[in-house]
Amino acid sequence: MFQAVTHGHYVSLKGRIVAKITVSAALACAFAVLAPAVPPALAAPEATATAPARANAEALKAEIKALKAQRAQPGADVQAIDARLTALEKQLARVDPAAKTTPAGAAPGSGSSGPTVEGGSVATKTTIGRDELQSSNAQNTYDAIKNVPGVAQADAKAGGGADNLQIRGIHLNSTTGYRLDGALPINNNVIMSTEDKERVQVLKGAGALEYGLASPAGIINYVLKRATNRPINEVSFAANGFGQAISGVDVGRKFGNRNQFGFRVNLAGGETGGYARDTGGTRWVGAMTADYTTDNARLRLAYEKFGMNIVENSSLLQNKAGADGRIVLPRIPDPTSLLSGDWARSVGGGQNVALRADVRVNDAATVSLDLGRSDAYRDHRDVSQIGAYNVVTGKGTETVTLIRDQRYTNTYANLATTFKAQHGDFFSNAFTLGYTRNERLANNPVNPSVTFKQNIYNPVMEPAPVAPTGPVQYQPQNSRDYDYYFMDSVTFARRVHITGGLREINYTADDTTATKKVNHSTTSFLAPALGTIVDLSRNVSLYGSYVKSLEESPTAPINAKNAFAVLPPAPATQKEIGVRTTGPKGFAASLAWFTIDRANATTDPVTNIFGLNGTTTFTGIESTLNVPVAPRLVFQAGGQYMNATQHAPNDPTVNGKIPENSPRLSGNVGLAYAPAFAPGLQLSGGLQSSGEREINPQDQAIIPGVTLTNFGMTYSKLIGDRRVVFNLNCRNCGNKRYWSSAVNGALGVGAPRTVSFSVRFAGSP
Helix, strand or coil: CCCCCECCECCCHHHHHHHHHHHHHHHHHHHHHHCCCCCCCCCCCCCCCCHHHHHHHHHHHHHHHHHHHHHCCCCCCHHHHHHHHHHHHHHHHHHCCCCCCCCCCCCCCCCCCCCEEECCCCCEEEEEEHHHHHHCCCCCHHHHHCCCCCEEECCCCCCCCCCCEEECCEECCCCCCEEECCCEECCCCCCCCCCCEEEEEEEECCCHHHHCCCCCCEEEEEEECCCCCCCEEEEEEEEECCCCEEEEEEEEEEECCCCCEEEEEEEEEEECCCCCCCCEEEEEEEEEEEEEECCCEEEEEEEEEEEEEEECCCEEECCCCCCCCCCCCCCCCCCCCCCCCCCCEEEEEEEEEEEEEEEECCCCEEEEEEEEEEEEEEEEEEEEEEECCCCCCCEEEEEEEEEEEEEEEEEEEEEEEEEEEEECCCEEEEEEEEEEEEEEEECCECCCEEEEEEECCCCCCCCCCCCCCCCCCECCEEEEEEEEEEEEEEEECCCEEEEEEEEEEEEEEEEECCCCCEEEEEEEEEEEEEEEEEECCCCEEEEEEEEEEEECCCECCCCCCCCCCECCCEEEEEEEEEEEEECHHHCEEEEEEEEEEEEEEEECCCCCCEEEEEEEEEEEEEEEEEEEEECCEEEEEEEEEEEEEEECCCCCCCCCCCCCCCCCEEEEEEEEECCCCCCCEEEEEEEEEECCEECCCCCCCEECCEEEEEEEEEEEEEECCEEEEEEEEEECCCCCCCEEEEECCEEEECCCCEEEEEEEEEECC
C-alpha cells in the first residue's frame, strides 16, 4: 500500500522501494551466520601442519593473545599494537590457514573502515575508534554512531545543541544514558565533542547490572584519550561547506623511570557552521587525562570542559488532527531556511571530572573506586517552535520559550571488590561485591514565552524577543539512588561463560511543583541479570541474556504543559539471544533477537500533559556483516527489523499502536576499498536507510522512509617523520529533502548535502 500525494502529505513509492531494498540487503547478512563459521568462498584449504609449523603457530598465537590483552589496558599504544597485530596475523595465516584472525572493523590497508562489533560479552558492544571518528569528521555522537544497527536520531531541532538518540526504539535519558570511561553518568544537555575521545561505544542490552538505573536498550560510552608509550604530537583541522572551521591540538607523554606517569591534553574549537542560513556559532572543548601506574595500583584522572554559543533553528510542531483523526503533514521546508532568527542563541557548556583507583590487594583480590561529577548549564537559550500552520500557505504561529540559568549536576561514586579464582583450565570465576551512589540535581527554571507570526515556507526575520524582567523562578527536581550489588562471572573449560548477579536499587526523588509543593517519592527494586556465552568453536559463539532493572523515565518535552517534569522510574525487562562468528581476512557476522518491555511515556493530545501510559514492547532482529569480497575490498552491512507495540488498556487512542519514530526496517550497506595502486588511499561509500515511521503514539500520520547516499575518502602519507591524514566526506550526497525524526509532538527536518574535509598531522618531533 502507498499513499498518493494529497494535501502535502505524501509517501514516495520509489523512496520506499529503495529503502526496503537497501535494508533488506543489510538484513540478508543474517543468513551468513546460519551458514558454517567460514563461508566456503572464504575458507582456505585444509593443510596438515608440520611440527615446526605448529610450534611457530602457537608462538604467534601466544604473542597475539598477549598483544590483545595489552591493547585493552588503559594507556595502551593502540596504533602501534594494531600495526603489530596485523603483521603477526598475516604470518599466522600463512603458517596456519585455519587460525582465527582479527574480527570486523579493519579494512585492508587501513586502520579503520567502520564500527567494530566486539565479542566476549553478553552485551552487544560496537566500538567506533579514533581513526573512524576523525575520518568521518564526526561533529556529534550521531555522526559517530549512525551506522550502528538500531541507532536513530530523535532530535527535531535542526542543528540542535545536544545529542538526542534512540537505541532499539527507546530514547536515551540525558542523565543516565551516556557514560564517561564506563562509569560516570554525564549530563548530555550540551552537545558532546569528539575531538578528545579515543572511541565511542554503543552498549546494547545487558548493561543494567553494571550500570543500575539505565535504559534497557543500552547506553553510549565515551572513552577519553590517554597517554600512550609513543609520544603524541598532533594538530588537526576540520571544515565543511557551511562555514565550519574547527582546529585541534593533541599532546601526550609518558614519563618516569618506568613510564609510570602519563599525561595527555586535547584542545579544540572554532566555528561550527550551520546548514541553515545565519545559524551555526562557536564551540570549544579542553580535556586532560593523567595516569599513575605501579605494580599493584593504577590511578586515573579525567577532566573535560566544553562550551558553545550557537544559533538554533526552529522546529515544527505537529498540527492538530482533523475530524477524521488524521494529521496532514506540510511540505518539507527548505532545511537551509532560518525559521527562528539570529537571536535564537543556545549559550551553555559543562564539565566532567572523574577519578578511578584500582588496587591489587593480592593475587586474588582487587579493590576499585570511582568518583565523579558532571555539570551542564545553559545560561541562555531561546527555543522556538512553529505550530498551527496552514499546510498550503505555510502561515503559522511561532512560540519562543526563553530559558535562563538552566543547571544540571550529576554526582557518582562506586566502590567494588573483585575476587578471582582459577582452578586449572576447567574452571575460573570472578566474584564482585559493590556499592553505587548517584545523585541528579536540576534547578528547573520557570520559562516564560512569547509568540510571533511566521511562515514555514517563506520565513521572515523576526525581532529578538524581550524576556520579562524580574527574578527567575525555580522548581527544583532532584533524584538519587544508592545500590548494593553482586555479580559472578564463571568460565567452564574455556568454552562456557556465565555471568549473573543481583542489584538492589533504592531510588528517591523530590520534585517541586508550581505551587511550591515538594513531592517526595521512594522506590526500592531488585534487578536480576543473567547472561551466558557458549563458544561452539574458535569462530562461533552463542550468547543470551536476561535483565530486569529500573529505568528513569524521560523528561517532559518543552511543548508539554508540564515541560521538564521528571516522571517516576519504572521497571524494564530485556531479553536477547544471538550468535557471533568470525573467519579469515576479517570476515565477521552477527545475528541477534531481542525483546524489551518498558513503561510508555506519552503526551496526552487533549490535556497536553506528559505522563506514563501503559507499557511498550520492542521486539526485533539485528544483524551485521563484514566480509572481504575481493582483494582489498570489504563489504559491510548492518540492519534491524523491529516490531514495536504499545499496551495501554485504559487508553484506546494508543493501545495496540506503534510508538512514534520507530521504523520497522532500518540499516545500511557499504563498501570500503583500499586500491593497491595508491598506498594509503581508502575509498568508502554506502547507503543508509530508515523505513517509514509513525509521528506520534496515536499513529495519526506517517513520515516516509528515506535512503541516503554517503561517500568518504581517506589518504594517509608519511612526510618526513610525520604522518599526514586527509579526509573528505559527503553525507546525503543526493541532497534529498526528508523528515529526520518525529518525536515529542515535533517534526525534524533532515540535513542537506554536507561536504566536509579534515586533515591531521601526527608524529613525534
